[in-house]
Amino acid sequence: MVTFTRERSEAGVTERLFDLTVAGERVPAVIWSPEGAKTPRPLILMGHGGSQHKKIGTLAARARQYAQRLGYATLAIDAPGHGDRISREQAEKLAKEVGDRVRGVGGTGGPSAEMLKTMAERTQRAVPEWKDALDAAQSLEFVGSGGPVGYWGVSMGTAIGVPFVASEPRIKCAVFGLAGLRPGAAAFEQAANAIHIPVEFVFQWEDAVAPRETGIALFNAFGSKEKTMHINPGAHVEIPNFEGGSWQAFYVRHLGVAKEHARAAA
């Protein structure tokens, strides 16, 4: 049973906080849905980026828009070592480290062996956390089980999302991006190969974190028959706004809209 720790509504959207316990650790979660929703609807899982948290502005804004426009529910959780799972001092240190990487400070030679180890451990913990969070969301009357589920996550949200989505048959389509497949990343490559759902993959052409050839290698690795790669000029944090419109169209195409919105649109 899910116990909400906080609940507030604004502009027709209700935001509810709750905590999961996974492998003995608290995992803070948030779910947005149309105010007053009581019946099943499409669900989006949104994985935040490195140094960010479950309620980061861009993610929360999209979740609210999806609730208002499409009647969707959107679930987000703090990744291991992120958000409410670390202290403010730790978060500030992390933001500086990630900011340096994104700006290419220290070169683009790729992550160190220590970073790769940290990232692998984080993903290993994050995948079961996402599964438990999805179980919890589907136990809610305004989400329901058996409804269509989509995933969204770029950068660290792709690093975690690819192995998660590969192992989670409930997910029907996924947006990934801002990440690449480096030579030797065999487990990540196998996970990408194992994904067969429709994928929209957004990539920045001057990304200091993911060189062009690694982005194309990851696109090639996805096992999906329907997969599309959107390349735009600019740095890691410069995805053009219009890609947001493309993500929305992608979800509507594959997940439909909530029943009450289908009636309104008809």
Added chain:
Amino acid sequence: MVTFTRERSEAGVTERLFDLTVAGERVPAVIWSPEGAKTPRPLILMGHGGSQHKKIGTLAARARQYAQRLGYATLAIDAPGHGDRISREQAEKLAKEVGDRVRGVGGTGGPSAEMLKTMAERTQRAVPEWKDALDAAQSLEFVGSGGPVGYWGVSMGTAIGVPFVASEPRIKCAVFGLAGLRPGAAAFEQAANAIHIPVEFVFQWEDAVAPRETGIALFNAFGSKEKTMHINPGAHVEIPNFEGGSWQAFYVRHLGVAKEHARAAA
């Protein structure tokens, strides 16, 4: 003055045929617009592919949709050596040749020197034809001069479209695709460099006509600050249907909609 040779309306869309004379040669043209339109509106120029003609099914269907949904006018002309400018026998021979190339029959080594010469001559003739056709369209009361103009053309529509758009300041945004920049194609590269308007570039990852590296080279060559490349799996003629939705969103973003549609949407 434009004299229409045929005019018919269906499902709220009027299709009008007319002829231009450019450098002593007849250039057959067609323009679609909302039935009863009398005031200026956005105009799309659509360049058909090799062996096709100005009223090819996919192109005409899109023109009709744009008229119905957005209130646009759409102009198409037969390219040199295409459509009503050649005999039925010539058209059948051309369709076979292009079909073989698209299916990779004869290898993907690129066009022969003779083909390159034919293509260069065709482009050289097509550019002034497009300019005259645009002049003619803008003299019509239901198009008007000074309104926003977009270009759409993939494959041969890009081979001709890139030099045309590079030299035509009236065009505000362009969809290109299914074409690449081969080493040594200096004039084509210069034209791509000279384009600074927003570009959406659609590319098929298993295109027998345009190898991957040439597609990426063409994307890189566009001088535009806003440019986006959409890569999808499959062969030359297998652009997924959802790209059509993306083109429509692209034009709406950059050209707006016709006044009467803006009122309806408000």
